[in-house]
Amino acid sequence: MNSFTEENYLKAIYKLSLNGVQGVSTNAIADKLATKPSSVTDMIKKLADKKLVSYQKYQGVNLTKKGSDVAVSIIRNHRLWEVFLVEKLNFKWDEVHDLAEELEHINTHKLTERLDEFLGFPKFDPHGDPIPDKDGNIIQHKDVTLSDLIRGEKAVVVGVKEHSKSYLNYLEQLQLVLGAEVEVKDIVEFDATMQILVNNKQVIISNQASKNLIVKKI
Amino acid sequence: MNSFTEENYLKAIYKLSLNGVQGVSTNAIADKLATKPSSVTDMIKKLADKKLVSYQKYQGVNLTKKGSDVAVSIIRNHRLWEVFLVEKLNFKWDEVHDLAEELEHINTHKLTERLDEFLGFPKFDPHGDPIPDKDGNIIQHKDVTLSDLIRGEKAVVVGVKEHSKSYLNYLEQLQLVLGAEVEVKDIVEFDATMQILVNNKQVIISNQASKNLIVKKI
DNA sequence: AATAAAATTTAGATTAATCTAAAAATATAA
DNA sequence: TTATATTTTTAGATTAATCTAAATTTTATT
Ligand SMILES: [Mn+2]
Ligand SMILES: [Mn+2]
Ligand SMILES: [Mn+2]
Ligand SMILES: [Mn+2]
Numbered sequence: 001m002n003s004f005t006e007e008n009y010l011k012a013i014y015k016l017s018l019n020g021v022q023g024v025s026t027n028a029i030a031d032k033l034a035t036k037p038s039s040v041t042d043m044i045k046k047l048a049d050k051k052l053v054s055y056q057k058y059q060g061v062n063l064t065k066k067g068s069d070v071a072v073s074i075i076r077n078h079r080l081w082e083v084f085l086v087e088k089l090n091f092k093w094d095e096v097h098d099l100a101e102e103l104e105h106i107n108t109h110k111l112t113e114r115l116d117e118f119l120g121f122p123k124f125d126p127h128g129d130p131i132p133d134k135d136g137n138i139i140q141h142k143d144v145t146l147s148d149l150i151r152g153e154k155a156v157v158v159g160v161k162e163h164s165k166s167y168l169n170y171l172e173q174l175q176l177v178l179g180a181e182v183e184v185k186d187i188v189e190f191d192a193t194m195q196i197l198v199n200n201k202q203v204i205i206s207n208q209a210s211k212n213l214i215v216k217k218i
Numbered sequence: 219m220n221s222f223t224e225e226n227y228l229k230a231i232y233k234l235s236l237n238g239v240q241g242v243s244t245n246a247i248a249d250k251l252a253t254k255p256s257s258v259t260d261m262i263k264k265l266a267d268k269k270l271v272s273y274q275k276y277q278g279v280n281l282t283k284k285g286s287d288v289a290v291s292i293i294r295n296h297r298l299w300e301v302f303l304v305e306k307l308n309f310k311w312d313e314v315h316d317l318a319e320e321l322e323h324i325n326t327h328k329l330t331e332r333l334d335e336f337l338g339f340p341k342f343d344p345h346g347d348p349i350p351d352k353d354g355n356i357i358q359h360k361d362v363t364l365s366d367l368i369r370g371e372k373a374v375v376v377g378v379k380e381h382s383k384s385y386l387n388y389l390e391q392l393q394l395v396l397g398a399e400v401e402v403k404d405i406v407e408f409d410a411t412m413q414i415l416v417n418n419k420q421v422i423i424s425n426q427a428s429k430n431l432i433v434k435k436i
Numbered sequence: 437a438a439t440a441a442a443a444t445t446t447a448g449a450t451t452a453a454t455c456t457a458a459a460a461a462t463a464t465a466a
Numbered sequence: 467t468t469a470t471a472t473t474t475t476t477a478g479a480t481t482a483a484t485c486t487a488a489a490t491t492t493t494a495t496t
Contacts, residue, residue, distance in 0.1 A: 003482080003483090005482085005483065025443075025444090026443075026444055026445085027442095027443065027444080035483095035484075035485090036484075036485065036486085037443075037444065037445085038444085038445070038446080038484085038485075038486080038487095039483070039484055039485070040444090041444065041445055041446085042445095042482095042483075042484080043483080043484095046482090046483095057444080057445070057491085058443080058444060058445080058490095058491060058492065085329075088336055089329070089332040089333065089336055090332065091328075091332070095328075099324065099326060099329055102324045103321075103324060106317065106320045106321060108317060110309075110313075111303075111307070111317055114307040114308065114309070115307065118306055118307055221452080221453090223452085223453065243473080243474090244473075244474055244475085245472095245473065245474080253453095253454075253455090254454075254455065254456085255473075255474065255475085256454085256455075256456080256457095256474085256475070256476080257453070257454055257455070258474090259474065259475055259476085260452095260453075260454080260475095261453080261454095264452090264453095275461085275474080275475070276460095276461060276462065276473080276474060276475080437496105438495100438496085439494100439495080439496075440493100440494085440495070440496085441492105441493080441494070441495085442491105442492080442493070442494085443490100443491080443492070443493085444489100444490080444491070444492085445488105445489080445490070445491085446487105446488085446489070446490085447486105447487090447488080447489090448485105448486090448487090448488100449484100449485080449486085449487105450483100450484080450485075450486105451482100451483090451484080451485105452481100452482090452483095453480100453481090453482095454479100454480080454481085455478105455479080455480075455481105456477105456478090456479085456480105457476105457477090457478090457479105458475105458476085458477080458478100459474105459475080459476070459477090460473100460474080460475070460476085461472105461473080461474070461475085462471105462472080462473070462474085463470100463471080463472070463473085464469100464470080464471070464472085465468100465469085465470075465471090466467100466468085466469075466470090
């Protein structure tokens with residue numbers, strides 16, 4: 001039906017559209033997929049021919065309903081497989097992304113639904129990202145990050161905006177895993193470096209790190 | 219490392235070598251993969267460059283140790299995923315082959331080993347085919363088929379040589395599943411059609427069907 | 437509004453995998 | 467041992483996805 005490559009483009013466009021952008025730019029897609037803008041233009045034309053995106057030269061690209069459905073279904077697969085890998089095969093949360101990138105393209109309705117059932121219809125993946133249900137409905141995070149908090153506020157870690165091994169590994173060392181409670185003790189005015197409390201331990205965390213940690217105030 | 223296509227060629231050559239053939243022919247590979255002999259020649263050259271097969275023009279092709287290792291590892295993945303689909307996701311034995319054809323190419327050592335462990339180190343897949351262990355050791359069936367039996371002999375079904383949906387479906391209707399006991403009541407001399415007993419029921423089965431059913435005499 | 441900078445598209449190549457048609461080598465049969 | 471048939475390889479095209487370099491369009495800046 002659609003090639004792996006086409007599916008990856010659709011997913012990238014979907015994610016880049018989440019910030020409310022109207023007309024995702026060629027360069028943004030090229031960046032996200034680590035490819036060249038000229039390659040993106042070629043692929044966009046192909047996706048437009050297949051009615052998966054709407055596109056006018058120089059004006060950026062938008063997913064059609066059809067394209068969005070495909071993207072959401074790939075994301076559903078990805079996140080379900082991540083749950084499987086962590087819950088059933090005991091992988092750590094920093095090891096599953098690349099495997100899920102491959103598994104997500106085995107896009108067979110029956111497999112996805114059976115997997116969902118086997119896993120007990122999970123609502124979130126190991127990184128706190130919401131899993132679309134079988135009709136494609138997805139609850140988006142409100143995206144409050146640790147960096148948004150002010151001195152004295154408390155919150156619970158509910159997700160991450162960055163999925164690199166090094167970031168996830170670092171968070172785990174600091175015990176900043178999903179469900180952890182944090183309290184902001186101090187913020188450096190110059191560069192927004194934070195001093196926080198995690199499990200009664202003082203931790204210093206850069207703005208680079210705190211702005212990628214999604215939290216829920218308590 | 220190797221593309222899906224290369225892996226499928228290696229697997230095909232491996233399976234065609236099992237009958238003790240020295241030098242698998244271009245046409246045999248083309249048949250198995252439903253492609254053209256000229257395409258096979260091209261791919262063989264590529265695999266030879268990568269030292270995965272040894273090849274001399276017009277003399278057929280053989281896997282090297284390296285090529286054989288890859289093939290066995292793909293087969294291991296394939297069969298483990300089939301067990302997963304049947305045992306954990308409740309698929310039927312006639313539904314899993316095509317899905318496993320895709321899953322087998324996610325060839326990551328750690329994933330395979332974790333899956334094996336999760337499944338309890340199974341020795342056979344849902345079709346009775348042996349699963350290579352993590353060192354690549356594989357116990358080959360002796361390949362006695364129902365059609366080899368004579369009148370009066372009893373046997374247990376232990377595998378199938380043909381994996382098509384229609385064949386597996388048909389077997390299931392006749393209750394000729396793994397573990398079933400059969401007794402040969404009569405054989406038509408003309409075309410080797412068999413009258414057999416399965417669970418106290420009389421069943422008539424063609425030679426075409428009986429020669430693809432692997433059994434163990436009792 | 438004119439010019440410079442940035443973003444995007446086009447033109448032309450490349451690589452992997454495939455195909456058809458034709459040529460070459462091997463196997464079979466008279 | 468020739469002639470015929472079969473198998474295998476080569477030659478030349480095609481399609482998908484990518485790239486570099488050049489041309490075009492849009493955006494930002496004087
Ligand atoms: Mn991921
Ligand atoms: Mn995730
Ligand atoms: Mn199979
Ligand atoms: Mn099988």
